[in-house]
Amino acid sequence: MDRKQFLSTAVALGAGAALSPMAAFAQAGRYPQKVVRIVVPYLAGGNLDVTTRLFAQHLTEELGQPFVVENRPGANGNTGTEQVARMAADGYSLVMVSAGTLTINPALYRNMPFDPEKDLTHISIVSTGPMVLQVNPNLPAKTVQELVELAKSQPGKLNFGSGGNGTLAHLSLEMLKARTGANIVHVAYKGTSLATTDVMAGHIHGMFDTLSTATPLIKDGKVRALAVTSAKRSAAFPNVPTIAEAGVRDYVAETWAGLVGPAGLPRDVVERLQTAIAKIAARPDVQQKLAAGGSEAVGNTPEQFRQTLVKERASWGEIVKISGARAD
Known part of the structure; x- marks a missing residue:
């Protein structure tokens, strides 16, 4: 083999060994095979939007296809969430919801445009944080x-x-x-x-x-x-007590970001997304970025996500009823 042939062969072998994640996953025929859209049902620049963009960046790296963020605000998160709930259950249209969207809105709106339980597949809560x-x-x-x-x-x-x-x-x-x-x-x-x-x-x-x-x-x-308002003190302000520590019993009110998709997402899609999110949430650099904004990485399972929803819907439903708050 002459020098030219040797170099050509070496380049070809090197390219194969250094296959990009996108090409590797495409060859394997695994999800995702194209761009994945994550809707943020609120305005750009807010805490949920920043968190979504952070995870979208790392999901792109982990799963080998672009995860792009699209803001569709309206009706306390209902507008963008409903749009995704009506999309095909193939994993290419997802939505990052807040605690309010899935646990407060069902009690706040007389006519919810979607059923938070039946019309969505719950994947993972990616982060949580307190109010102050x-x-x-x-x-x-x-x-x-x-x-x-x-x-x-x-x-x-x-x-x-x-x-x-x-x-x-x-x-x-x-x-x-x-x-x-x-x-x-x-x-x-x-x-x-x-x-x-x-x-x-x-x-x-x-x-x-x-x-x-x-x-x-x-x-x-x-x-x-x-x-x-969280169950434990914030690392950002360790000297500031929780409301419960300050003497108010049964007080916990946390804001969180959770990734969901349309009802009926295939199990393998849910598992790949949740596994990737858990891996991202464990990264020290991601934890540091979230901590700077007063949040904590989570990356829990779909079942743990659903347990949170059941508990918080009951709690917030009681408060909405007591307050008399309505949104429509």
Whole structure:
């Protein structure tokens, strides 16, 4: 074999050995064989959108085909989720839902456009994180108990904002009121940023917000964090107690991101997606990126996902009923 033939053979062998994941999976005939779309049923730039794009990037690397993100906001996540629920159950149209979409909306909307149980295949919760109870720094309440006592001593005088009726922030407040008897007035804004601005300005006294949004404001002293809503403390603020630790029994309100597809997804597709998500969630760099926004990687199984849904639908259904909140 002359030098030219040797080099040609070596290049060919090297190319075969270094086959891209996309080519390898295509040869094996395994899912996925083409571009996979993940719908985010909310506006771009939010915590759910950022989390989805992080996992989409790594799913592309793990499974060898592009996972592209498409934002389709509307009706507290119902619009984009319904669109995917009506698509073919082949694994090429998925949606990253929030806790509100599948656990709050069924109680909030009289006419849900889809059945969260029957019309969807649950794949995995990819991340979870707390809300944070924050107040204007000038409010004379430095703990949850002091806030509750202040609200009881001045019924109807304290105002808390949220990004709208029926949002997780609104219902986190309603859960606090239900568990403590505190008399706090809810003020619904058209967007979280407007409510946050008014908390900092002192026009309203406080609000519940995602930790990713609240973190820089807390660090700059523009708001005061009284507690987080999760079952355990946040690594981002280890000195901030949970609301349960602060003395409010049976209080847990977490925000999470969960990947679902249309009902009837093939088992092998679900298994490949869940396995890839669990692998991605275990990566230290992914965990660090999520932690920077106050979230924690999960990557659980479809059954664990469904157990979470059953538990939270009952809990939020009770709070929606008590609050009288409606979205339609």
